[in-house]
Amino acid sequence: MVGASGSGKSTWAEARYRRDEIVSSDALRGVVGSGPHDLDASADAFDLLERIVAARLGRGLTTVVDTLGLDQERRTAWLAAARAAGLPALVVHLDTPSDLCRERNRGRDRPVPAQVLAGQLRKVAAVATALDLEGWDAVHRLSEPGRAAEGAPQRPVGSTTAVAQRRNSQGLRFVLQVGRFPWREDPAAWLSGIALAADEAGFAGLALMDHLIQIPQVGRAWEPIPEPWVTLGLLAGLDTGLDLGTLVTPVTLRPPGITAKAAATLDALSGGRAFVGVGAGWWAREHAAYGVPFPPPRERLDDLETGIATMRALWAPGTKASGDLPETTCYPRPAHDIPIVVGGSGARTLRIGARLGDAVNVRTELVDRALAATEGTDVRVTVLDLPTIGLDRDDTWARVERLRGTTKAATYAERSHAGTPAEQRDRYGTLADRGVDTVFLALADLDGPEDLERLIPLTT
Template identity: 45%
Template sequence: MEVEGRNLPSPCVVVLVGPGAAGKSTWAAETFSGDLVVSSDRLRALVGAGEDDLAASADAFRLLEDVVRQRIGRRLTTVIDTLGLDRDRRLGWLAAAREAGVPCVAVGFDTPAEECRRRNRERVKRIPADVLSGQLKAWAAVKKELPGEGYDEILAPGALRVVPEAFVGAGEAVRRQAEQPTGLRFGLQLGSYTHKGGRATTGEWVRRVGRAAEAAGFDGIYVMDHFRQIPQVGRAWEDFLESWTTLAYLAACTERVRLGTLVSGITYRNVAHLGKIAATLDVLSGGRAVCGVGLAWFEQEHKAYGWEFPSVGDRYALLEDALQLLPVMWGPGNKPWRGKVLDVPETACYPRPLQDPLPLLLGGSGPRTLRLAARYADAANVFGDAAAVRRHASYLAAHTPAGRETPPQLTHLSTTLIGRQPREVDDLVELHRPRNQNPAKYAATVNAGSVSDQIGRFRELAEAGATEVMISLPNLDDDLTPLETAGEVIAAFR
């Protein structure tokens, strides 16, 4: 039996096993949200005259089996709070978890017999002494059976949490970061401009966010380059600022952070003009611009603005030309440039950027995009967990041309909801999740975790090859506390 606390992946099935008065219900109530716990005692009270109405036991267990089956079938974390001494029932729950593709663990309550009897004597309504003796005898046999039944883990009661998959290994990663710290850059992505003050105070809000981000230790601020809100984030009619104008404003509001787009769709602007915009920002910001570019994907946005939305092949041809043209625009001279689809008679761009080179970041994690990044970009921005980042890093290294000394850097973008402690994380999930969305699914979507969880996740991303992580904070509004909380994560990498 393991004694130390563990992080379990969400969803999972947790089977409590042990005699009466061993502490199962107390531990479950202290460890899990009540919505996750299916209790035979509570169901007995539901179908009978109370939790001690033994005549209702058969009906209560029939109901429990139905509830457990329904929850596991919906892939919901389910904590089964019964004696757990019936082998056939345990194996049935385990089989249901396997069928649903959900991990299943058993938690064994090996409470000494005398302690169980002492607790029972203190109860208002005691378990009959002979019944408890029978349970204690059964438990002695069951605890020998559990290791052979096929659970993913058999745990002892203790500090245990069910967390999104991204945080399952966070505890060990936090220890590695404390013992052998590694550096990591952090960027803040702004993908929404809706705030309580409304558009009359949007400029002031952006200024406050920029300064607070610097104070929290962020290394960069990045904005989405769209002209209307994207459906993954909000509604089309929500206030949404033009990206490069916003970056220019942030340049005047901040002193240190790098400023860039994540990322500029290559179809949105004449590419030579985009080069001029980025160079201007670099000069006005004192050499802090990052030019992020990508294939462009939002067809409805193109239609709304009357732009052509070329085929994937045509957009890739344009993107490859752009990746070659932009550094020419930022270099000396005024020579003509011609690519597969672009023809620029004069590449004059003065003043030239202060940075040489001005960083060129390519967004996207498909093989074709990564191959372009390996050839032309300074950084590739990707999504996914640590395993995905490791795969992308290997792919970049394998496809980096022989004449290039090192592969492009790998940056990572994720939505990140941070609470200082687990209970605060639960509260934030409940506050911000859509009304009809299961809390666990929302928590996974926004990578909801404590400061410690996030330190572990980012350490794993750094070990996988990420040099910078950009985070979008879904709870960033007029209250800038989320930036302060993020600063506690950033401090662990300084």
């Protein structure tokens, strides 16, 4: 932070960062001296400040240095420390009008002497060029700080958007992906509540993870994970407009014709709202536990390719021989063309998706790979995102602490793109600009329907 007394540095920081993330020289004067304006305590306060900054950077934690920021030697030392820690280094330069700084200063219990403030204002006016030359990753200049966070969408009570048009203002569809099921004594009520809340929150669809045993990335083996097509049948009976499907069904777990039959039935019962996410499969343990063959990777990818062709054939009009199928008798027929989302990031998987699928789905960090694979086609790119989202920075960090396990907090926060809804919206806007069509959003702390309320700013 760089700015004169009364420029609004502390107010700006406190509106955007957790208190624990802000290292304030004034606050530390209050710790080691008689109060935040005890200038006699400055040396001890800055000694403590430097030690705190070094400790936080050493742990890879977000650190906001709230001082005047006018000492170039200190600034460049903090810049070097951030570089050594592998963290981005940014300056927020508050070039607040001098009359406003003076007005705020006069209202303080212990105002800064007028001649001291005048010197600070001169230095702030002259520091702009130095900041540009010091090598910061970014310099953000604010001329009227102190307002509430700008750009944060207001959260509506609920969604009134027609289902067919359920894209947010950035052009993205959001589908809730559910992979953990803490339903306690009433599975049906929990699932129904989640689906109804997702519909109310403006989600375009709901996808279920398809595994026989809960995967270690999500939970423990003895935690429930329901058979998805049975479960989707339950959800199809609710009064929602959600698209319903899997993300993703391993082609190894069921013959593709059986998946085609389940999806066609779901589509007929839901009035044309089914989709199928499909992949080559990856987890040997569940196959062995249930006595399901688990062929080598090349064979699984062969099965993915032929499986998609089989499903397409069984959903096509009429009954006829097709490929290896002597007949395509599959009734009821789907109510619409069922979209196929091919999940996986390997080169061959993406080629199969670009040739045979309606969309390819990857993790957010692999968007460029998917866009390159689908260039020149009508195949959409979708992403599976597993963010940590809190109502504000304090709530976000509390969720990181609950979820991180033995992982370092900073590592988990970075890996899960931890942030507020406004911060997530900025990130998703970047994905939309790059050509992403749909975000499959999964929450590691989805415990009940109320957890979806904080996501409404993303879907609108």
